[in-house]
């Protein structure tokens with residue numbers, strides 16, 4: 001596999017699909033997409049920030065390949081992932097007279113990908129869609145694996161469907177216009193793969209993390225390819241999260257509680273919550289005597305070095321309590337028989353899933369973070 005461009009496959013039988021990772025892929029998007037179309041027609045869904053930089057190049061490439069296209073532009077941000085916006089989006093698709101053979105293309109970050117994928121799964125009982133992720137987070141995580149959905153007032157991503165894309169095109173060039181804060185958020189999910197099962201990748205990130213954040217091509221190519229490979233393997237094994245796929249939720253039981261507590265107005269971004277949540281998961285693992293303290297120390301040092309949050313400082317935590325956060329964890333999807341499921345670790349690269357955790361230990365960990 002070349003270092004500049006690579007193709008991976010998510011192996012799901014007749015629903016298998018390719019992930020292309022490379023710089024400048026948007027220019028070839030039309031040629032890569034055309035063979036997948038039943039009719040030469042696509043509807044692009046994007047947001048206002050992505051529209052400014054990347055809609056033009058994608059449209060140009062589709063036109064050059066003889067694909068008719070129109071576009072729908074959403075408001076940016078997590079608050080778009082709700083019922084009202086979903087309804088509007090489905091309405092616009094129907095107004096555009098989409099047919100079963102019309103391809104949807106999600107051009108944007110995880111928000112655009114999640115809501116577009118979900119709209120695709122329910123409109124006309126199921127349209128096909130393609131992911132063109134433009135954030136680091138979406139390129140390494142949300143565009144791969146077929147989880148789609150929106151948030152509910154009760155919690156993150158509680159309404160949704162499994163609906164696999166037909167293709168994923170991750171153009172590294174799009175990261176050049178991504179704000180620093182969003183690059184760091186994506187980085188949290190990259191780091192997650194190292195912490196789950198790849199200590200060697202974690203060590204590589206310790207040395208190369210800054211180059212990834214600077215959107216340097218070679219470093220991004222390696223980080224995105226390694227991440228997608230890890231995710232593709234897990235998804236192929238356990239598409240519907242009956243077992244191993246739950247490992248990908250490292251840090252997420254904590255993160256979802258933090259996000260629900262903060263509301264979806266942008267006080268905390270998903271990746272930031274994941275960074276804090278992963279530290280909390282390692283904290284809990286250390287507290288339970290499962291994991292050496294120095295592993296947690298390495299993670300903390302690395303996150304701080306890259307400017308990612310490792311605690312709740314800076315958030316308005318008035319009125320928060322460990323009990324409330326635990327209650328929010330109980331609203332998460334990852335609950336078995338009423339007990340939140342945690343991903344803990346025996347060390348860096350050695351994560352495992354358990355629902356056998358005494359919530360008093362979780363409360364002790366959270367209280368440490370909430371101390372003024």
Ligand SMILES: NC(=O)c1ccc[n+]([C@@H]2O[C@H](COP(=O)([O-])OP(=O)(O)OC[C@H]3O[C@@H](n4cnc5c(N)ncnc54)[C@H](O)[C@@H]3O)[C@@H](O)[C@H]2O)c1
Pocket residue numbers: 047048049050053076077078081108109110111112114134135136137138141142143144145146147148156157174175176177178179182185186270271
């Ligand atoms: N489906 C899954 O498996 C899965 C996995 C992880 C995360 N998620 C979801 O993904 C979402 C977070 O995704 P995200 O971090 O990509 O957020 P996002 O889609 O909100 O994008 C972040 C910001 O960057 C802007 N942006 C996107 N691409 C840009 C570019 N190339 N240049 C300039 N600006 C750009 C967006 O407009 C937005 O303001 C959360 O809702 C999370 O729940 C889903």
Ligand SMILES: [Zn+2]
Pocket residue numbers: 141189252270274
């Ligand atoms: Zn995540």
